Amino acid sequence: MxxxxxxxxxxxxxxxxxxxxxxxxxxxxxxxxxxxxxxxxxxxxxxxxxxxxxxxxxxxxxxxxxxxxxxxxxxxxxxxxxxxxxxGAVKYDLTVKAVGHQWYWSYEIGDYGEGIEFDSYMVGLDDLVVEIHRLLNVDNSLVLPYLTKIRVLVGSGDVLHAWALPSGGLKADACPGRLNVLSLGVCRPGSMYGQCSEICGVNHSFMPIHVEWVSWEDFLMSHAA
Ligand SMILES: [Cu+2]
The missing domain is CATH 1.10.287 (Helix Hairpins)
Known part of the structure; x- marks a missing residue:
């Protein structure tokens, strides 16, 4: 406690x-x-x-x-x-773009291969999925390699949101029409959870952020298909 x-x-x-x-x-x-x-x-x-x-x-x-x-x-x-x-510093190995929407996050990893784009919705109680962490599970989590310098560009498609990861000591406002930059580099594999941290509408509580940290090999494998 x-x-x-x-x-x-x-x-x-x-x-x-x-x-x-x-x-x-x-x-x-x-x-x-x-x-x-x-x-x-x-x-x-x-x-x-x-x-x-x-x-x-x-x-x-x-x-x-x-x-x-x-x-x-x-x-x-x-x-x-x-x-x-x-x-953050000037040089990065990877750039991730996180865009807030009412009420989900969409991610782009643009500078790698053909580029990856996907939406990340919360998995709810009624979806017949075993929830490990209530209100924190998403259908498509952001998979990133650890021990890598990553730049996160945070933006918004509609209203103000905020991309926050408490276990990374990070939070950035997602404003429509502008990009905020975060530096994200992690020392160990694991799962990071976060939530939108700007009151953005009725489903504000239901747009969680889930980042999975894997090795470079697993990262390349997960995006190979
Ligand atoms: Cu929001």
């Missing part, structure tokens, strides 16, 4: 860094909370006497300007680094 308090176990380097940054910022939040609560307790407990000492104290004014400034910088700098990491 305590396992589900944190973020999901991640498949990739960026996800692990996001997890570390989350823990680190929670630590700072806790530190601020304890500091504020202690000072409130001290002031209330002293019946207002302590407040007189706070008047026109240059040292105190300097401290409560500089210390929060450093705290904000220590949050802002790593968070900016992470954002640039997610946008």
């Amino acid at each position: 305590y396992n589900s308090l944190g973020l999901q176990d991640c498949f990739n380097y960026i996800g692990m860094e996001v997890y570390l940054f989350h823990d680190y910022s929670m630590l700072i939040v806790l530190f601020i909370l304890i500091g504020v609560m202690l000072s409130v307790l001290v002031i209330l407990g002293s019946g207002g006497y302590m407040v007189k000492g706070y008047r026109s104290s240059e040292f105190l004014e300097l401290t409560w300007t500089v210390v929060p400034g450093f705290l904000l910088m220590s949050l802002g700098v790593p968070s900016l680094f992470l954002m640039y990491y997610m946008e």
Whole structure:
């Protein structure tokens, strides 16, 4: 149960860094909370006497300007680094295009062979299919090779959607008429699940994302037919 308090176990380097940054910022939040609560307790407990000492104290004014400034910088700098990491590097081995529709995802792997295009619909309760993960199973999952630099272009065919993979530490808005870029490279094989993360209509909850990570050999085999 305590396992589900944190973020999901991640498949990739960026996800692990996001997890570390989350823990680190929670630590700072806790530190601020304890500091504020202690000072409130001290002031209330002293019946207002302590407040007189706070008047026109240059040292105190300097401290409560500089210390929060450093705290904000220590949050802002790593968070900016992470954002640039997610946008990715320049070179890629594979480009995947994920387009959101009401209410399914369509994928294109264009720079490989003749190009692959398919739609990915959720498999529902009434489809007589054994559901392993409720509301997360799709008929055509996105099969990709692990240990590969992959660029994901996220777009939309109608309204705003968002392509999100929590176990990859990734999320990008899918806007009609523009492409957002994500860098996706995973260290181990397995299954990643995600959902549309922008309220897009009545079936918003029923357009899951399923990415299967396989070896290059299996990837080539699965697209050979
Ligand atoms: Cu959507």
